[in-house]
């Protein structure tokens with residue numbers, strides 16, 4: 223198991239002399255990878271995020287890029303999953319996307335959009351479900367082929383997973399697991415789907431990628447992968 227710096231290692235391996243697009247790098251800002259791509263020789267850089275143009279995260283991102291002396295990049299406010307979104311506008315040799323897939327009601331659509339905008343390699347990180355979680359609230363089990371649909375969790379299942387994410391992993395942002403939330407197909411805030419590692423690998427392959435390298439990250443709760451496009 224590796225930690226999240228693996229994303230930077232994968233970008234560094236492939237980005238020199240290539241164009242680079244990041245999808246969904248604004249939240250938290252410090253996790254953006256456009257500056258990593260720049261440091262490692264990307265020839266053009268784009269940040270795409272669903273946040274509106276006037277959202278303060280864009281200014282924070284631009285300030286951060288300035289602090290690294292990076293001036294030449296494009297900012298695009300767009301929902302890559304919206305039906306009218308034209309992937310060719312953001313297509314690059316190398317695409318990075320982390321923390322987005324499980325926030326969308328249709329993760330296979332998101333993977334197909336990422337495939338459309340990737341010229342060579344996608345560096346993807348997404349949260350996975352453990353196959354078995356056991357704690358004082360009980361046991362939660364999913365087969366290796368399983369994908370947890372978070373809105374369907376029963377109270378007793380949510381109780382087990384809430385203890386896992388809050389106490390074992392130590393995060394409070396697993397919306398829909400930590401707390402019951404109203405689900406709305408137009409909202410990407412809550413967590414929607416959590417595939418097991420095995421299921422996520424299969425989803426990636428079905429979407430048209432070969433897994434060139436991958437490892438568990440985030441203490442075993444995410445899969446980070448370097449994905450090469452499979453020829454049609």
Ligand SMILES: C[S@@+](CC[C@H](N)C(=O)[O-])C[C@H]1O[C@@H](n2cnc3c(N)ncnc32)[C@H](O)[C@@H]1O
Nearest residue numbers: 246247248249253271272301302303320321410
């Ligand atoms: C949980 S944050 C992940 C931030 C960072 N990449 C990381 O790994 O820490 C999800 C980011 O993706 C953006 N996002 C969510 N859905 C999106 C979509 N459909 N199209 C573009 N950006 C999206 C959000 O605005 C947010 O900045």
